[in-house]
Amino acid sequence: MQQTYAIHVTYRNHVPLHDCGSLDNRKGNRADRQKDGKMKVLVTGAAGFIGFHLSKLLLAEGMQVHGFDAMTDYYDVNLKKRRVQALMQNEGFSITEAYLEQDGAFDKAAKDFEPDIIVHLAGQAGVRYSLENPRAYLDSNITGTFNVMEAARELEVKHLLMASTSSVYGANEEMPFTETEKADTPMTFYAATKKANEAMGHSYAHLWNLPTTMFRFFTVYGPWGRPDMALFKFVDAVLDGRPIDIYNHGDMYRDFTYVEDLVRGIRLLMDAVPIRPATPADIPDGDSLSPVAPYRVVNIGNSDKVRLLDFVDAIEAELGVPAIRNYMDMQKGDVPATWADADLLKALTGYQPATDVKDGIAQFVRWFRDYYGK
């Protein structure tokens, strides 16, 4: 049963105006939309892990945020509801509960809200689930993203930012992964849909001069994290005395990115609006900016690859309980390592994620124990 919350937004206090005039390189009625001085950001997937943290950050800056989320049951819906409840404490937040691919639903929400910026994070996530239910990825990530792009085009938003993934680097072996290298060997259907999103985004940026940034996220973790991801599963199992499955016998590497660092990176990239270069010679070295569109791809990662076994050791140390380790072979579609080159993010924003994985695990465990009373 789908439900739409029509929350009327009133302002509790007058926050400093967000300066977005410099972003305005498009025609249209941007100035009208910001009569009250508040930047309006439509965040798809606001009930999700990253969307929740991003919405919190934007609201704390005094922006007006409208979420769009179907509250899918891919994982515990209560966790999503609790995130939304927390966001609802802020009067600048409202949300539409609907599927992206549902006819006209996103279009209506976007036209009612008239965002300056859209950050599209909703989607069917998860590498392994895409072997079981690929159609969910087709519907949410392809059709859903198309509907977001169409609304962004019609509304002439200042900047469309959309989630891709480090999984698009697929079978690439050259590390760390840079945005300017080819990424043409997706190993899962999840990665294939995200790679398709990048291509779709490029075409709209080119055709309609729609400034578009695609993020490639690297294994995000932290408080309010996803129950299908390793940190959550490991902590939960260790505290219950259940064994944990360690793939490829622990010989895997991930560039774990702390969620608050990640959303800080997203926030800063919102201001780094791509501009179509006059000639390819105008593109700085290392910039993934397209020669024919206001479009770029940006890694957001910690730039520090951590061995899975060290990750498990750190969890044990934080919990003070040894894990029962069940060593397994590599899973189909998995890649042995991810590692971000985050120089482009730094060049564009001056910012580099830096939370040490031990500190991030400690923050997660504190939240987990408190939330689940374990």
Ligand SMILES: NC(=O)c1ccc[n+]([C@@H]2O[C@H](COP(=O)([O-])OP(=O)(O)OC[C@H]3O[C@@H](n4cnc5c(N)ncnc54)[C@H](O)[C@@H]3O)[C@@H](O)[C@H]2O)c1
């Ligand atoms: N968390 C990571 O490590 C990671 C890494 C790489 C990329 N990503 C991408 O970042 C984005 C956010 O990831 P997350 O970790 O917050 O995942 P999440 O599953 O917690 O959040 C996604 C949200 O989108 C909603 N959603 C899914 N399909 C929808 C649909 N068809 N219509 C409307 N809403 C829908 C879900 O209900 C959920 O709340 C996703 O696109 C994901 O693929 C995440």
